[in-house]
Amino acid sequence: MSERQNRERDEDRERIRLLEFQLDYLRAELLHLTHERYRLIYSVSGHIYRFLRPIEASIADAANAVAGRFRRRSPETIQTTPAPSAPAAARAPLPARRLLVDVTGTIKRDAGTGIQRVVKEVTRGLYGGESFDIPAVAVRCADGRLLTANGFVAELVGGDAAPDSEIAIEAGDRFLMLSDSWNAFDALAPIFEKIRGEGGEIVTCIFDLIPELYPHACHEVTVPRYRDWLRKALLESDGFLAISRTVADELADYVAAQGLAHRPGLKIGWFHCGSDLALRADAAPNDKITAAVAGDGPVFLAVGTIEPRKGQRVALRAFEELWANKRDIRLIVVGRRGWFEEATVNEILTHAEFGRRLFWFDDVDDDALSFLYDHAAALIFPSYAEGFGLPIVEAARRGRPAICSDIPVFREVGGSGALYFRVNDAKALAQTIADFLDGRRAGDPEQVLRVAWREAARRIVEVIAREEWSRRLP
The missing domain is CATH 3.40.50.2000 (Glycogen Phosphorylase B;)
Structure with a gap:
């Protein structure tokens, strides 16, 4: 057996092991929920819930009927892959002159998870007093307008916050969606149009490809949302910044292997997250x-x-x-x-x-x-x-x-x-x-x-300002 065949055999074995692990995990979850269902059925609350089940079922049936009307629409009436925003109005990209870092998602929804930690710590690094190749400004989107995120920044680095003010798009602006951008593309379409009209570019931060590569590890709602987001992001973004070289390579390889539509000349780069924690001097554990x-x-x-x-x-x-x-x-x-x-x-x-x-x-x-x-x-x-x-x-x-x-x-x-x-x-x-x-x-x-978070912030700016991308797709 050749070395390649041995490698493929080992890879198949590992894939089978992963599937078996996922199956065992979901089986344990199912058995637990089944036990809880039986406990509920034979409890007092279970008898009360029994009368509510038909009502719940009728509501679900009605919802499915409404959803079915949309699913039965002919494929020609459904736009599955949106076209890039305003290509006719776009100018050839100018050298990067300013970086607008979108933190809208974290301002609206700070669940304290890894994504929000990255957004807050990178922002802290951008406002730590160091100078970068180009100015970097934290911004938020509201009603189709871009505003400064002064209050958000003040909470992170201290000091008094001036009122947020609207930002005018300038020639050569780079717009980085650092925060989670699940629902941002439609809301930001007018801003994208202005940025490209001024010779700017759109860059999206990507944290992982887990919903695509490991859908069984994700919540059922996440997988279709991520699938739609990725395909829209590939068309709307001029570049992607991943939080590791591994994710950057996974993205480039996955897009090529799946033949996914993307903006011509799509650039892919990476940075590394920081490891320093922002601590209080007087803090004590419980x-x-x-x-x-x-x-x-x-x-x-x-x-x-x-x-x-x-x-x-x-x-x-x-x-x-x-x-x-x-x-x-x-x-x-x-x-x-x-x-x-x-x-x-x-x-x-x-x-x-x-x-x-x-x-x-x-x-x-x-x-x-x-x-x-x-x-x-x-x-x-x-x-x-x-x-x-x-x-x-x-x-x-x-x-x-x-x-x-x-x-x-x-x-x-x-x-x-x-x-x-x-x-x-x-x-x-x-x-x-x-x-x-x-x-x-x-x-x-x-x-x-x-890596310190200020170094992560510097790396982000340098990749974008100096065009230090690791991969470029045709």
């Missing part, structure tokens, strides 16, 4: 967090929203094996509820070790997170899909090694400083932790990617 790290046993920290791809169940299985082997160690899970998380949350909350050697905190700010990093022996990061991996660099900044899945983006971020284990393999994770505890393997946080 009593529950303090108690969780108290004692002599090593503490391991798993940071991330509870959702299928984050691997909390993999970590739990690994720690169960270690506890069974008399390892006196603790696992602290930090992350809010995400989606398809009911079974995992229930397993954590009802676990025999919960409150003893297993803890979960679902509302941890940066100060408390920094405290937990400082008291952890290592970070556990068992995700099977990520766009970057902020906890790896945040832990390294606090001098803590990371034990993480062996996936390409983690290799990019963790380099030779992280410890890697076979993805979705709880036994491999348990063995790696045991090797770490016994001194057979050691991580080196100094070898992990270390």
